[in-house]
Amino acid sequence: xxxxxxxxxxxxxxxxxxxxxxAFEEIAANPAFLKTALVIxxxxxxxxxxxxxxxxxxxxxxxxxxxxSIPPEQAxxxxxxxxxxxxxxxxxxxxxxxxxxxxxxKVYAMFAGGNATFKTYxxxxxxxxxxxxxGGLIGTVLLLAAPVExxxxxSLSLAALLPAQSGFLYFFLSQCSxxxxxxxxxxxxxxxxxxxxxxxxxxxxxxVLWLLYALAAAALASIKAPxxxxx
Numbered sequence: 511x512x513x514x515x516x517x518x519x520x521x522x523x524x525x526x527x528x529x530x531x532x533a534f535e536e537i538a539a540n541p542a543f544l545k546t547a548l549v550i551x552x553x554x555x556x557x558x559x560x561x562x563x564x565x566x567x568x569x570x571x572x573x574x575x576x577x578x579s580i581p582p583e584q585a586x587x588x589x590x591x592x593x594x595x596x597x598x599x600x601x602x603x604x605x606x607x608x609x610x611x612x613x614x615x616k617v618y619a620m621f622a623g624g625n626a627t628f629k630t631y632x633x634x635x636x637x638x639x640x641x642x643x644x645g646g647l648i649g650t651v652l653l654l655a656a657p658v659e660x661x662x663x664x665s666l667s668l669a670a671l672l673p674a675q676s677g678f679l680y681f682f683l684s685q686c687s688x689x690x691x692x693x694x695x696x697x698x699x700x701x702x703x704x705x706x707x708x709x710x711x712x713x714x715x716x717x718v719l720w721l722l723y724a725l726a727a728a729a730l731a732s733i734k735a736p737x738x739x740x741x
Contacts, residue, residue, distance in 0.1 A: 522546075526637045530696055534634065534703035538626065541633035547608070550636070550643050551601055557650040558600025564653060566593035568661045604639060611635035611716075615701040618715050624705030634700030638693055645689025682728035694720055 523546060525533035569592040573585045580588075612631040619626065645666050652664045662675060669675070669683040698713030705712065 522637055523640065526640060526696065530699045531703070531709075534637070534696075534700040537633050537637055537700065538630055538703040541627065541630040543629075543633040543636040547604070547636045550639065551604055554604055554643065554646065555597065555601040557647065558597045561650050561653050562593040562596050564658055564661070565596045566590060567658045569593070571658055604643070607639060607642070608632055608635040611638065611697055614716065614719060615697075615704065615712070618701060618712065619705045622705050622707045622711060622715075624707065626704040630704045631701070634697065634704050638696035638700050641689045641692035641696065645687055676732075678728050678732040681731040682724055684731075685724035685727060690720075 522533045522537055525536075566589045569589040570585060573580055573588060609632070612628060612635045615631040615634065616628060619631075649664065649666050652666075653661065656664050663670070665684070666687050666689060667684050668686040669680050672680050672683065674680065694717050695713055697716045699709050701712040701716065702709040
């Protein structure tokens with residue numbers, strides 16, 4: 511990957527948010543993503559490190575609320591493991607999302623046409639992820655500002671509008687964030703630019719898949735949730 515490609519890849523960051531159609535046409539023509547991906551992952555890792563002490567504290571709080579007695583040394587180990595996991599997830603989750611989106615649009619291209627490289631679809635995934643990264647940044651700031659006791663109430667999803675943290679509707683709305691929807695639209699626009707098809711088809715494709723996932727995740731969570739769970 512050339513230095514010029516990496517330089518030109520940095521500019522679409524702002525253009526994607528302001529003028530996604532034109533930005534993704536340029537990205538599809540010059541699919542350089544490494545610099546942007548590393549910046550996103552680096553910042554995500556820093557955010558994960560910043561919030562990890564509160565994750566540890568929150569885990570201990572939840573363990574102490576559990577009616578089942580757990581030895582203090584085991585509780586401390588579990589809290590440290592949760593803190594470490596939150597840091598790892600912060601760095602790894604973006605790559606998993608990008609890989610999944612790239613694979614989905616590679617499959618879409620098999621039916622919709624287009625012969626873009628996997629690198630092109632991965633670039634679309636990286637730049638389309640920007641709203642989700644912005645949402646994560648805002649969410650982390652809110653978590654840092656909130657008391658640990660209120661961690662469960664900090665949410666940028668529509669579930670924050672519900673009084674109780676239980677039931678299928680709550681878990682479904684937990685998946686519904688304006689930042690997620692924004693990213694879905696950008697994925698669709700980018701996927702259409704890569705496959706040279708209409709944005710409406712690519713957007714519908716990715717939104718329907720997300721909706722199926724959200725419904726399945728909500729159903730599973732509502733089955734596993736303890737009876738009487740409240741916020």
